[in-house]
Amino acid sequence: MPEKKMYNLYVNDEEASVVARPSDTLLHVLRDQLGLTGAKPGCENGDCDACTVLVDGKPIKSCLMLAIEAEGKHVKTIEGLKNTRIQKAFVENWAIQCGYCTPGFIMNGFALLNQHSNPDSETINDWLSGNLCRCMGYAEIKAAIKSVMTSDHADKSS
Amino acid sequence: MESIGRSVIRKDAVAKVTGAAKYTADLKTVGSLYAKLVTSPYGHARILSIDTSAAEKVNGVHKILTGKDTNILTGEEIKDRPILATDRVRYHGEPVAVVIADTLAIAKQAANLVNVSYSPLPVIRSPKEAYQQGVPLVHEHLGDYEKIAEVFPKPGTNICNHTKIRKGSMEIGWAKSTVVVETEVSFPPSDHCAMETRSVSAEILPNGQVIIHSSSQVPFTIKKMLSSIFGLNQGKITVHTPLVGGAYGGKSAIQLEFIAYLASSAIGGQKVQLINSREEDFITSPVHLGLDAKVKLGCDAEGYLQAAEITLLFDGGAYSDKAVDMSRAAATDCTGPYQVENLWCDSFCMYTNHPYATSFRGFGHPESTFAVERAIERLAEKLGMDPIEFRWKNAIRPGQTTPTQVILNESRIGNVRRCIERVRELINWEEGRRIEITPERIRAKGVSCFWKNSNIDTNAGSGAILKFNEDGTVHLNCGVIEIGTGSRTVLAQIAAQKLGIDVDQIYVEMDIDTSSTPEHYKTVASRGLWMAGRAVLAAAEDAIGQLLNVAAQVFRVSLDDLDIGKGFVFLKDNPARKLALKELVYGYVYPNGNAIGSQVIGRGSYTLRGMTFLDPKTGKGVPGPDWTVGAQAVEVEWNKRDYTYKILRAVTVIDAGTIINPKLAQGQVKGAMHMGLSFASREGFIFGPNEVVETTQFRTYKVLRYGENPDYTVDFVVTPSRETAYGLRGIGEHALIGMPAALANSLSTAAEVHLNRLPLTPELIWRMKTGGVR
Numbered sequence: 033m034p035e036k037k038m039y040n041l042y043v044n045d046e047e048a049s050v051v052a053r054p055s056d057t058l059l060h061v062l063r064d065q066l067g068l069t070g071a072k073p074g075c076e077n078g079d080c081d082a083c084t085v086l087v088d089g090k091p092i093k094s095c096l097m098l099a100i101e102a103e104g105k106h107v108k109t110i111e112g113l114k115n116t117r118i119q120k121a122f123v124e125n126w127a128i129q130c131g132y133c134t135p136g137f138i139m140n141g142f143a144l145l146n147q148h149s150n151p152d153s154e155t156i157n158d159w160l161s162g163n164l165c166r167c168m169g170y171a172e173i174k175a176a177i178k179s180v181m182t183s184d185h186a187d188k189s190s
Numbered sequence: 191m192e193s194i195g196r197s198v199i200r201k202d203a204v205a206k207v208t209g210a211a212k213y214t215a216d217l218k219t220v221g222s223l224y225a226k227l228v229t230s231p232y233g234h235a236r237i238l239s240i241d242t243s244a245a246e247k248v249n250g251v252h253k254i255l256t257g258k259d260t261n262i263l264t265g266e267e268i269k270d271r272p273i274l275a276t277d278r279v280r281y282h283g284e285p286v287a288v289v290i291a292d293t294l295a296i297a298k299q300a301a302n303l304v305n306v307s308y309s310p311l312p313v314i315r316s317p318k319e320a321y322q323q324g325v326p327l328v329h330e331h332l333g334d335y336e337k338i339a340e341v342f343p344k345p346g347t348n349i350c351n352h353t354k355i356r357k358g359s360m361e362i363g364w365a366k367s368t369v370v371v372e373t374e375v376s377f378p379p380s381d382h383c384a385m386e387t388r389s390v391s392a393e394i395l396p397n398g399q400v401i402i403h404s405s406s407q408v409p410f411t412i413k414k415m416l417s418s419i420f421g422l423n424q425g426k427i428t429v430h431t432p433l434v435g436g437a438y439g440g441k442s443a444i445q446l447e448f449i450a451y452l453a454s455s456a457i458g459g460q461k462v463q464l465i466n467s468r469e470e471d472f473i474t475s476p477v478h479l480g481l482d483a484k485v486k487l488g489c490d491a492e493g494y495l496q497a498a499e500i501t502l503l504f505d506g507g508a509y510s511d512k513a514v515d516m517s518r519a520a521a522t523d524c525t526g527p528y529q530v531e532n533l534w535c536d537s538f539c540m541y542t543n544h545p546y547a548t549s550f551r552g553f554g555h556p557e558s559t560f561a562v563e564r565a566i567e568r569l570a571e572k573l574g575m576d577p578i579e580f581r582w583k584n585a586i587r588p589g590q591t592t593p594t595q596v597i598l599n600e601s602r603i604g605n606v607r608r609c610i611e612r613v614r615e616l617i618n619w620e621e622g623r624r625i626e627i628t629p630e631r632i633r634a635k636g637v638s639c640f641w642k643n644s645n646i647d648t649n650a651g652s653g654a655i656l657k658f659n660e661d662g663t664v665h666l667n668c669g670v671i672e673i674g675t676g677s678r679t680v681l682a683q684i685a686a687q688k689l690g691i692d693v694d695q696i697y698v699e700m701d702i703d704t705s706s707t708p709e710h711y712k713t714v715a716s717r718g719l720w721m722a723g724r725a726v727l728a729a730a731e732d733a734i735g736q737l738l739n740v741a742a743q744v745f746r747v748s749l750d751d752l753d754i755g756k757g758f759v760f761l762k763d764n765p766a767r768k769l770a771l772k773e774l775v776y777g778y779v780y781p782n783g784n785a786i787g788s789q790v791i792g793r794g795s796y797t798l799r800g801m802t803f804l805d806p807k808t809g810k811g812v813p814g815p816d817w818t819v820g821a822q823a824v825e826v827e828w829n830k831r832d833y834t835y836k837i838l839r840a841v842t843v844i845d846a847g848t849i850i851n852p853k854l855a856q857g858q859v860k861g862a863m864h865m866g867l868s869f870a871s872r873e874g875f876i877f878g879p880n881e882v883v884e885t886t887q888f889r890t891y892k893v894l895r896y897g898e899n900p901d902y903t904v905d906f907v908v909t910p911s912r913e914t915a916y917g918l919r920g921i922g923e924h925a926l927i928g929m930p931a932a933l934a935n936s937l938s939t940a941a942e943v944h945l946n947r948l949p950l951t952p953e954l955i956w957r958m959k960t961g962g963v964r
């Protein structure tokens with residue numbers, strides 16, 4: 033096994049020191065070392081987006097990024113979103129069942145709305161077709177995203 | 191405030207949008223070890239040798255277990271499955287060894303070094319093939335296995351269960367039939383694909399206490415199975431189940447729990463975590479069964495069904511697990527919700543060399559419904575009758591009897607005809623079933639009906655405890671797992687309604703601990719609210735009794751003079767004389783300090799009544815308390831040129847009885863429709879040589895993605911059940927049942943070809959239409 037190394041990440045606006053091997057993914061370091069279990073392993077293969085976090089504002093599949101690649105970058109996880117409109121919209125539009133896909137959808141949707149305040153359906157499909165949900169028919173998730181589109185979804189937290 | 195009929199926000203909603211929600215693999219503890227499986231690369235092979243020496247040398251490896259360390263057979267119905275394969279593997283992905291190491295990375299590295307040599311054996315590739323005479327046997331010692339009395343395997347064959355339904359007289363039925371059709375359908379096994387892969391941990395404390403954490407629908411069964419298989423006292427076992435990230439039946443099987451328990455016990459009880467990779471979750475753990483079926487139907491000149499002969503050959507895979515029950519359940523409702531006087535059905539669960547199957551949402555019904563509804567479509571066509579009218583005419587009604595000869599009443603069957611009428615309106619049937627929008631683009635509609643009873647243990651039951659806090663708030667403790675359905679929120683609504691308090695005053699933890707949580711049989715079969723609802727009602731009544739008793743003493747009145755509501759106990763004829771619940775819930779204290787009464791703890795439990803085993807010769811018996819019924823429609827736009835299609839709309843009208851929480855009910859119905867459409871349109875394992883599954887990732891095993899979903903329309907017919915809390919009915923599975931048939935019917939209409947296989951890919955339509963020649 034290769035040597036572990038200590039390095040620093042910025043996670044949810046705080047500095048965090050982690051000890052990891054070069055081959056450890058960001059997903060595992062977030063979950064195992066920092067206790068941030070909101071990002072979920074669904075496939076660890078890039079196929080489901082349940083592990084989505086933001087790295088310097090961009091949605092990233094954390095199962096496909098090495099933790100060491102995030103050194104010095106700003107990582108935001110679902111735990112770093114506080115009282116955002118999109119979180120409320122998921123609750124109010126019943127866009128949750130088992131909830132396992134929810135953090136990934138919210139992080140991706142949050143990033144989408146940061147970049148396009150008023151995306152058309154095609155843009156939303158492009159962004160969210162990577163996120164799998166097995167419980168719902170996606171209709172509720174679409175309604176949640178649409179309900180936030182025109183408003184300032186970020187509130188305080190961005 | 192009324193709690194019934196209100197879309198109360200889910201109690202777990204905030205945790206789930208903030209990342210605070212914890213699932214089994216999120217519960218990290220320091221000092222846990224990790225396990226990794228070594229699995230079979232063949233569908234069927236003899237194990238010649240297993241060499242673990244290189245793997246054992248890896249630094250950080252604690253132990254490697256193989257079949258010879260775990261020589262025990264398991265299975266809820268038939269004990270036919272070794273925990274780890276011994277001399278032979280019977281499916282691709284079967285566990286052969288398990289490595290226990292300090293970290294997952296080390297365990298994986300060592301697992302790759304375990305050297306197993308195999309000699310491939312001939313494979314059974316389909317249930318039809320399994321049924322042939324003279325083919326290899328998947329289980330030569332079938333006759334020696336321990337089994338329960340209600341399954342009927344046939345030693346010397348690949349049949350692991352045979353259910354017979356015999357009703358009326360086939361001779362009379364065929365004599366009365368002027369139009370007869372025969373239809374064969376077929377589809378391969380597929381998967382549940384819960385987004386959370388199965389995950390467990392096991393630990394044995396120095397005092398012998400066994401602690402299991404499992405992402406499961408059946409923690410109470412895990413306790414019982416560990417107890418019976420390993421000879422442990424049930425009191426020594428505690429199973430914890432936190433939130434579950436989707437299940438759909440797939441987490442009702444017990445598999446990894448046995449391996450984790452043995453792993454922990456092999457290393458002195460230290461905690462061991464075992465988490466499926468997605469690839470393992472697809473095939474190592476149980477799947478959704480496949481089917482080969484034949485349906486022969488006859489009706490008279492007016493379109494009344496007279497006879498049905500149905501043969502179901504289910505692909506249960508290499509081990510029996512719950513597939514044997516599903517094959518029985520499918521038989522009990524094999525006609526769909528139609529009146530058929532003369533019926534003959536043989537339902538077989540077959541062993542094959544495919545990953546083994548367990549419960550899947552709908553429990554055998556989506557599968558058999560696909561077969562029978564395709565036949566009905568053809569029969570109506572041959573007769574020249576509108577297929578909706580044909581279904582309406584034959585829809586089963588109170589006073590008639592089911593395939594297992596249960597006499598129906600309104601409470602048991604609801605209103606099938608009303609559901610059909612409403613679907614007809616909602617899908618705009620009048621407009622026409624097949625419309626050419628352009629010479630290339632065809633818009634077409636198809637329908638299906640569904641029904642389902644529960645088919646669970648005849649004595650299944652549920653319990654609940656309502657525990658008051660001093661301030662009058664309440665903790666609801668019950669064993670229904672929160673697998674995504676929102677059941678625990680609905681149960682809080684039922685408790686709130688009965689206790690006459692606001693639902694916000696009721697707190698529900700999402701974790702189950704089998705040592706302190708009252709048992710709920712299993713979170714399966716859409717029986718969560720059905721049974722636990724009754725238990726919660728009973729617990730609320732018990733608590734009310736205690737509250738009124740104290741209040742009666744304080745007011746010096748009799749119990750009949752009192753009522754409860756809006757947070758108070760009050761005198762019926764003078765509601766101004768009242769006591770707040772918080773003055774009573776810990777007993778009442780008089781001004782001088784004397785106390786009467788004590789902490790109010792309501793308890794309730796419930797067990798299904800009147801269920802019977804089926805007669806092995808005729809199938810006669812009561813498979814469950816009631817049927818949930820409905821009708822569905824799908825509208826597609828099919829492209830004649832490239833055979834692709836879009837699912838435009840899907841409609842479900844379900845007789846859901848009283849709706850407790852409309853938004854949650856709609857979510858369940860839409861989710862089930864979605865799963866049915868995904869299954870029918872694109873899912874199914876693709877097998878390579880030696881029945882190796884070639885599609886074990888989401889990039890090859892396709893599911894419906896965001897943007898591919900149709901518009902969903904959901905409507906309810908309300909025929910309250912007389913047996914349940916507030917008249918509710920189970921609805922968790924049902925809207926999946928008719929979707930494959932409705933989609934196949936719409937596409938068959940569009941393409942003017944009989945589509946009797948799944949998945950309904952453009953390629954299949956092209957093949958059926960052209961014979962596969964360009």
Ligand code: FES
Pocket residue numbers: 072073074075076077078079080081082083084093094095096
């Ligand atoms: S876990 Fe990262 S994409 Fe599935």
Ligand code: FES
Pocket residue numbers: 128129130131132133134164165166167168385435436674
């Ligand atoms: S809510 Fe269960 S997977 Fe999306």
